[in-house]
Amino acid sequence: MADDRNSLTAYLAQAYLFPLFPQGTVPPLHQHAPLWPVMEELNCRPKETRDFMEVTEIPLLAVENAVRTYFMGFENKLRVEWPNSSLTMPCPDVKVLGNPALNHLKVKNEHDFHEALQYFMLNTTAEAIRTIEKQPFDEDELSFLRLRAQGKVNSRKICTLWLFGRPIGLPRVVSQGVVILSLPPWEFGPGDFQMFARPRKFARGELDREAPDGPRWNNAMKLWALTYDVCKSFGFKWFVVTTYNHWVFGTWSPNWTAVEVTQVLPFDKTRSITLVELLVFWTQSGRERVRYWQTAADFSR
Known part of the structure; x- marks a missing residue:
């Protein structure tokens, strides 16, 4: 590497994801996943409504500049020792995946x-944040907590939630944090993602409920309703x-009327900034540790 191999910032700047290797009975991956069934939990109760009305696009170049500025502030101050079992992403000249790690890619x-x-x-993201905050052993508080599946239909689990940190002793509704919604790739294809991330406006009440006998929501609309409710x-x-x-990657406006999202980013993005750099930055921004980026503005009629 051009930088010191014990520099965390140098590692994050070149760490990357390997592709997954589907095995056995994993459903085939398509541009658009099969339409999800009607999910009763996504229907608003009578007299309730989702205020969400607009999706706009985050300028990726501006975000990349903010991420670079954030990490430049650390220079080579963040040091790691190898081997490190928590920094698991491969990185040229620093981290090579052995067979046990490669087995995690077989899905x-x-x-x-x-x-x-x-x-x-x-x-890897959690370990980077623990290093940044100089709390390398605080794995209970500074880690991603996996919550129950959302949109579960019989044995089919469509979406799982991850929160950074454990809000022990905090109210149920807290103001600082980041939530990750993860879906298996056979449940949400690249075409679904493009529909999810495209700029658009929703009519008032359009995302309130899906009528079983009326026009069906597509998977992107279902995911927007779920994302709104979870966040x-x-x-x-x-x-x-x-x-x-x-x-x-996205942010909500102060009154939950609008959302701003990046374009769809591939797992192997390493140009300009890496995905793990962006996830560290997004997590720290949600935790109000970073002030380089603002959340979306409210919808203006």
Whole structure:
């Protein structure tokens, strides 16, 4: 590496994700996943409504500049010692994956998918944040907490939630944090992601309820309803949606009327900034440790 091999910032700037290797009975991956069934939990109760009305795009270059500025502030002050079992992403000349790590990439089911996501991206991000905050052993508080699946239909688990940190002793609704919504790639294809992230406006009430006998919501609309409910229930304005293969980073406006998201980013993004750098930055921004980026502005009629 051009930089010191014991520099955390140098490692994060070149760390990358390997592709997943679907095994056995994993459903085939398509541009658009099969339409999800009607989910009763996504229907608003009578007289309730989702205020969410607009999706706008975050200028990626501006975010990349903010991320670079953030990490430049550390220079070579953040040091790591190798081997480090928590920095699990491969990196040229520093970290090579052995067979035990490669086995995490073999995905036979939803459980394996989430294990791969946690082992590589989430564990590395959490360890980076612990190093930044000089709390390398605080794995209870400074880690991603996996919550129950959302949108569960029989044995089919469509979406799982991850919160950074354990809000022990805090109210149910907290104001600082980031939530990650993860979906297996066979439940949400790249075409679904493009529909999810495209700029658009929703009519008032359009995302309130799906009529079983009326026009069906597509998977992107269902995911927007779910993302709104999850983020608002925790009070988290910063969020990430991922299938491991693809990533979208977003923020909500103060009154939850608008959202701003990045374009869909591939798992192998390393140009300009890496995905793990962006996830560290997004997590720290949601925790109000970083002031280089603002959340979305409210919808203006």
